[in-house]
Amino acid sequence: MRLTFLLTLLTLGLVAHAADKPLNLTPGAAIRVNSIGFLPTSTKQATALATAKTFRVLRIDSTGEQEVFSATASAPLQTATTDTRETLRTLDFSAVTEPGRYLIEVPDLGRSAPFTIGNDLWNVPFTTVTRAMYLWRCGTEVTGTHNGVTYHQHACHLADGWLDHVGGGHTRRASTGGWHDAGDYNKYVVNAGVTVGLMLKALEHFPNRISALNLGIPESANTTPDLLDEIRWELEWLFTMQLEDGRVYHKLSSPDFRFWGPAANDKDPRYLAPWGTNATAHFTAMMAAAARHFRAHDAAFADRCLKAAELSWACLLKHPQQIDPDQSAFQTGGYGAPDHSARLWAAAELWETTGDAAVLREFEIRASKVAFSENGPGWGDVNDLGLATYLRSGHTTKESDPRNPALVRRLTDDLIAHADRAVTTAASNSHSRPLGVERQDWSWGCNGNVAGQTLQLHLADRLHPDPRYRETALLALGHLFGRNYHGRSYVTGLGANPPQHPHDRRGEPAWPGYLVGGAWPDGRSWVDELGSYERNEIAINWNAALIYALAAFVEPAAK
Known part of the structure; x- marks a missing residue:
């Protein structure tokens, strides 16, 4: 965030620690375990402080507790724990496979958070995290209940948005809807890009798992997958950000981050920011991909998405050099960044939707210069x-493949x-954290990277199946x-001791289903x-990503 944002928070008394003061860090948890649980046949491990020598696993149910497994902890792990600067041990209880509720007990250290072993243990977290997108809706009333607490928001930001900063004078362009972006209530096209992209990839890669799931949103009674309906709420707002010639406004925002409180009480005027090629490319990619996904459910809406994508693609071709908004x-x-990757993504989605050979050539020229992200x-x-x-194009068959074979091989190998x-x-990580590749990587929002990196793992598994x-x-x-390190869930409302005070202008109690950014600059530094x-x-x-x-x-x- 910019320094001005920090100064605003300091003025409001909302920064709990200044730069010259140490973080109020709590000691690391004695026993650290996935508090949602494990699939019956998966590897099951926990991490404990070095004093753990032996441990046992207890099954807990209405009749009490019963020991089902005991074992010796691993040898001390020292070389792989530089992220938390501790000596730790691993507790492996993979032999426990019977569905049920369990906890781990370690002499002199105590007990872990309880967890579940079962086949459907991830269903509730998925539903809660996805429904959190609905609770983020802007411009409408939303309500939901989680763990006996009801969360409600009145319709908000119905005056979006003003054209003062895009040459339109003090007139309003109807631009309601969409999702609030984060802890703030603003709406940004570029961040919508990766968000919609990952949600569509979830539907593309796991349709049999999630398409029929009822998320309890207002559209659940129709025949369209709920996740796709939720995405449509964002797409309908995005349409309002496109100009008649295909250019796309960069964001819709208040001038600063001043307001705190219920969204419906936010009366700060909100303005459209000038257009840029990065936002236009993200818009093109989202609309082109959405056209494919909606085709079987709402052909007219799919046509609308594709028409919008092609209009913005034509705009990008007219402006081959990056244009950044003022x-x-x-x-x-x-949300400023080079537009190269957004143009590449736009070309990929538009080609996959239309089969246009010229768009494929544009993509392959760009793809020849890039690789998969580290995070x-x-x-x-x-x-x-x-x-x-x-790499998973539907245009390929045994008899025909329009892609460059050398590029396919290189990208697959990468x-x-x-x-x-x-x-x-x-x-090699004491907490089995896969992020970081060859280094321990802690950065702003790294929890999102931990979740997002699973795209590479599942894509690799589809191209070269490997249970690892x-x-x-x-x-x-x-x-x-x-x-x-904290032995806590990083997702509000889910798992053991989840965040209670996320940076969220809606206030407390914490709204459920939200992944917080996470620790940095090291694994201890989360508050x-x-x-x-x-x-x-x-x-x-x-x-x-989650x-x-x-x-x-x-x-x-x-x-």
């Missing part, structure tokens, strides 16, 4: 989304190398839900404090 009137999220897709680098579409390094990283890839994707979820926007904020792109990561393990309902 955001000098705003102190809110800039999975993000708002500033969406190469992975475009490369994933290309993908497999990334997936293999993630497997190696998880195996799927297992490593489970380990990523395990880290986010409790196998970490559950409202003011810690750099570690405890929520954001649509991080939730979308939606994708969870979708792979949803147990489909029996027919």
Whole structure:
């Protein structure tokens, strides 16, 4: 965030620690385990302090507790724990496979959080995290109940948005709808890109697992998959951001981050920011991909998406050099980045939808200069989304493949190398965290990267099946839900001791289903404090990454 945002928070008393003061860090948990649980046949491990020598696993039910397994902890792990600067041990209880509720007990250390073993244990987290997108809806009333608490928001931001900063004078362009972006209430096209992209990839890669799932949103009674209906809420807002010649406004935002409180009470005027090629390319990619997904459910809407995508693609061709919007009137999220990866993704999705050979050539020229990301897709680098579409194209058959075979081989090899390094990283990390490739990587929003990196693992598993890839994707979820230094879930309303004070302007109690940014600059440095926007904020792109990561393990309902 910009310095002005920090100064605003300091003025409001919402920053709990200044730069010259140490973080209020809590000691590391004694026993750290995935508090959601484990699939019956998966690897089951926890991490404990070095004093753990032996441990036992207790099954807990209405009749009490029963020991079902006991074992010796691993030898002390020292060389692989530089992220938390501790000596730790691994507790392996993979032999426990019977579905049920369990906990781990270690002499002199105590007990772990309870967890579940079962086939459908990821269904509730997926539903909760995906429904959180509905709770983010702007411009409408939303309501939901979680763990006995009802969350409600009145219709908000019905005056979006003013044209003062895009040459339209003080007149309003109807631009309601969409999702609030993060801890703030603004709406940004670029961050919508990776968000919609990952959610569509979840539907593309795991349709049999999630298409029939009822999320309890207002559209659940229709025949369209609920996740696709939720995406449509964002797409309808995005249509309002496109100009008649295909250009796309960069964002719709208040001038600063001043307002705190219920969204419906936010009366700060909100303005459209000038257009840019990055936003236009993200818009093109989203609309082109959406056209494919909606084709079987609403052909007219699919046509509308494709027409919008082709219009903005033509605009990009007329403006081959990057154009950045003037955001000098705003102190809110800039979302500025080179537009190369967004153009690449746009070409991939438009080719996949239309089969246009000229668009394929444009994609392959760009793809020849890139590789898969070190940390999975993000708002500033969406190469992975475009490369994933290309490598799993529906235009290929045994008899015909329009793709460049040398490029396909190189990109596939690069993908497999990334997936293999993630497997190696998880195996060498004391908390089985797969992110970081050859280094321990802690950065702003790194929890979103942990979830987003599973795209590479599942894509690799589809191209070159290897059970290690799927297992490593489970380990990523395990880290986010409790196998970490804090021994806590990083997702509000789910798992053990979840965040209670996320950086979220809606206030407390914490709204459910949101992944917080996470620890940095190391694995200890996370705090559950409202003011810690750099570690405890929520954001649509991080939730979308978690939606994708969870979708792979949803147990489909029996027919």
